[in-house]
Amino acid sequence: MEFRQAQAVCIPAVHLHMTTATMPVSQKDFEKAQEQLKLLKKDPGNETKLKLYALFKQATEGPCNSPKPGMLDFVKKAKWDAWNSLGNLSQDNARQKYTELVSSLISAESAGQTKDASPEESRHDDYETIIVTTKNNITKIMFNRPERKNAINHQMYREIIKALQEAGKDDSTIAVITGNGEYYTSGNDLNNFANVQPNDMEKMAKDGAELLKEFVSCFIDFPKPLIAVVNGPAIGISVTLLGLCDIVYASDRATFHTPFSQLGQSPEGCSSYLFPKIMGLAKANEMLLFNKKLTAAEACAWGLVTEVFPDGTFQKEVWERLKAYASLPKNSLAVSKQLLRSMEKEKLHAVNSQECEVLKERWLSDECLNAIVSFFQRKSKL
C-alpha cells in the first residue's frame, strides 16, 4: 500500500454519534488527526499504514464484515487482515487509538526520530543468542554463540522466531540470516536433548516438535526476501532451512551437512519435499539419507546455493550486493516473493507438520538416544 493510499483512506469523514462517557477523543480531534496525517513528510512504513487503515475503518464502519479477498490479492488481503484483526474493538476505542497513533507519528517526525531518519546501524534489544541489527533497509539476524559453533538451543529458536516476526513487519526491504565467527551454525544444540529424566522424555519430544513446527513456519510465512549469508560450515537444520530462503550466498569455506541418519533422526525444515525439487531425488537422497557433506561448490552445482564467493572477499562482495538489492522498491519485492511462494505455502505447512510428527517419534528412539550419548562421550564428532 502506497503512503498516498494510506492517507487517502483517511479522507472520508463520517460523522458519528458518540457519547462522551466512552470517548475521550472527540470527532473533531479524530478529523484533525486525519488532516495531520496528510502533513507527515516521511512514509511511516507498511505496518503503520495498515494499522492506520484498520483503525480508520473500524472507527468509521465498525468491525470488518466484508468478504475476505482472494489469496493473490495481496494488498486487499493485507488491508482486510489488518481490519479484521481488530475484532470487536469499539468505534470509540478505534478513534482514540487512531488519533494517538497519528499523534505519535507527528511527534516522532518532529523530533527527527523516525526509524528511517538514521542511516546508522540500529541494534535491536532483548536478544542474547542472536544479534539483530537494521541498516540500509536490511535487517540482519546473526547466530551468536560462536564458542558453541552457533549451535541452536531452545532460547535461540525462540529468539529467531521473534526476530523473524519483527523483521517481517519492520520497514526493512530484505532480511538476512548469517552466523558470527567461524561457523554458520552447527545446527540443533544436542544439549536440547541432554539432562532429560526418563519420565520427561515424551514431554521433551512433544515440546520440541511444537517449537520446531513454529520455528519452521516462520520461514515458510516470511513475507519479504530472506537471504542466507553462509559464512562457514552449516549443519543440520541450518542447511535444510536454506530451501526456504530466497537466495543463498556462501563463502568457499562453507560446507553443507545433514547427518540425520547418523544421528538416528529424520529431515526437517521441509527438506523432504524441497530438496528433491531443488536438486533431484537422487542427490537429495545422498544428502538426507546418506549424510553426504557438500562443499560450497557442490551445493551451488546442486542448486542449493545461489553463488559462492572467495572467503577473503566474501563479506565485502556480498554486503555490497545486498545493499543494492535492498534499495529496490520494497513492496514490489514483497509481492513478487509472495507470488513465487504462495502456491506452495499450504503444501509446505503440511510437510512441516508431518516432518515434526516423525521427528517427535525419532527423538524417543534408541537410535537417536545412542547417537546423542555418543556425541557427549566424544566418540562421534561429525
Ligand SMILES: CCCCC/C=C/CC(=O)SCCNC(=O)CCNC(=O)[C@H](O)C(C)(C)COP(=O)(O)OP(=O)(O)OC[C@H]1O[C@@H](n2cnc3c(N)ncnc32)[C@H](O)[C@@H]1OP(=O)(O)O
Ligand atoms: C526444538 C528442537 C528442534 C530440533 C531440530 C533438529 C535439527 C537437526 C539437526 O540440526 S542435526 C545437527 C546437529 N548437530 C550436530 O550433530 C553437530 C555436533 N557437533 C559436532 O559434531 C562438532 O562440535 C563440530 C563438527 C560442529 C565442530 O567440531 P570442532 O572439533 O571443530 O569443535 P568442538 O566440537 O570442540 O565445538 C566447540 C564446542 O561447541 C560444542 N558444540 C558444537 N556444536 C554443537 C551442537 N550442535 N550441539 C551441542 N554442542 C555443540 C561442542 O560440544 C564443544 O563444546 P565443549 O567445548 O564443551 O566440548
